[in-house]
Amino acid sequence: MKKLLLILISLFCTSEIMAAGGGYYIGEKVQTNIRSVDSLRNGAKTYMNYCMGCHSMDFQRYNRVAEDLGLNEDEMMNGLVLTDAKFTDKMTIAMSDEHAKKWFGKSPPDLSVIAKARGLDWLYNFLINYYADPKSVTGWNNLTLPNASMPHILWELQGIRTANFEVSTDEEGNELKEFKNFETVEAGKLNEQEYKDLARDLVNFLDYSSEPAQLIRMSLAPWVLLFVSLFTFLAYMLKVNYFKDIH
Ligand code: HEC
Numbered sequence: 001m002k003k004l005l006l007i008l009i010s011l012f013c014t015s016e017i018m019a020a021g022g023g024y025y026i027g028e029k030v031q032t033n034i035r036s037v038d039s040l041r042n043g044a045k046t047y048m049n050y051c052m053g054c055h056s057m058d059f060q061r062y063n064r065v066a067e068d069l070g071l072n073e074d075e076m077m078n079g080l081v082l083t084d085a086k087f088t089d090k091m092t093i094a095m096s097d098e099h100a101k102k103w104f105g106k107s108p109p110d111l112s113v114i115a116k117a118r119g120l121d122w123l124y125n126f127l128i129n130y131y132a133d134p135k136s137v138t139g140w141n142n143l144t145l146p147n148a149s150m151p152h153i154l155w156e157l158q159g160i161r162t163a164n165f166e167v168s169t170d171e172e173g174n175e176l177k178e179f180k181n182f183e184t185v186e187a188g189k190l191n192e193q194e195y196k197d198l199a200r201d202l203v204n205f206l207d208y209s210s211e212p213a214q215l216i217r218m219s220l221a222p223w224v225l226l227f228v229s230l231f232t233f234l235a236y237m238l239k240v241n242y243f244k245d246i247h
Contacts, residue, residue: 043205
C-alpha cells in the first residue's frame with residue numbers, strides 16, 4: 001500500500017519538484033495542465049510568434065509537435081510556423097551564436113529542456129515579472145532574472161510597467177533593495193489575467209517540449225494504476241484461497 005501511495009504521489013508531484021526555484025524572485029506559482037491540448041496549442045503559437053526569432057529548440061521537430069498537438073501539416077506550417085521551414089525540420093534558428101553575442105552580449109540558450117533546468121514556476125515568473133528600467137541596456141529589467149540581456153519580448157501584450165523598490169541599508173552599510181509593487185505606465189493589448197494565461201500556456205508548451213513522452217506517460221498512468229489494483233486484488237483472492245484450510 002505504501003508503495004502504491006508513493007507511486008501515486010510521485011506521479012502527481014514531479015512538476016512540483018521540478019519547480020523548485022533556486023533563490024530567485026518567485027511571486028506566484030503556476031498551474032499548468034499538460035493534457036490540455038488547447039493550452040499547448042496556444043503556447044506553441046506564442047512560441048513560434050515571439051520566441052523562435054532568437055531561441056532554437058534543437059530536440060524538437062515540427063511534425064512531432066503537430067502530431068502531439070493534433071494538428072495536420074497545413075495547420076502547423078501555415079497556421080503556426082512563420083518561416084519557410086519544412087514539416088520534417090528540426091526547430092532550429094538561423095541566427096549564429098556569434099551574431100547573437102554581438103547583439104545581446106549573451107547568446108539566447110536553446111529552450112528544448114529549459115523547463116527541466118529552471119522549473120515551471122521560475123519560467124512563469126520570468127515571463128510575468130519584466131519592468132521598464134531606463135538604467136539597463138535593453139530598457140528592461142526582470143525581477144526573476146535581474147539584469148537579463150533578453151528584452152521584454154511580450155511588452156505589447158503585457159504593457160509597460162515600472163517597479164517600486166524599498167531601499168534600505170544593513171548594519172554593514174550594504175544597500176538592500178526590496179521589491180514593493182509594479183506601476184502600469186501603459187496598458188497592453190491583454191489585461192492582466194489574459195497575459196498570465198498566455199504565459200501559463202507558453203510555460204506548458206515549454207514543459208511538454210522538455211519531455212514530449214510525458215503525454216504518453218500521462219495517458220498510460222491510469223492504465224498502469226488499474227493494472228496494479230487488479231493484480232493486487234487477484235493476489236489477495238489467491239491468498240484467501242490458499243489459506244482457507246490453514247487454521
Ligand atoms: C530578441 C531575441 C530574443 C527573443 C525574441 C526571445 N529571447 Fe529569450 N533570451 C534572449 C537572450 C539574449 C537571453 C539570455 C539572457 C541572459 O542570460 O541574460 C534569453 C534568455 C531566455 C531565458 C533564460 C534562460 C536561462 O536559463 O537563463 C528564457 C527562459 C527565455 N529566454 C525564454 C524566452 C521566451 C519564452 C521567449 C518568447 C516569448 C523568448 N525568450 C524570446 C533573447 C531572446
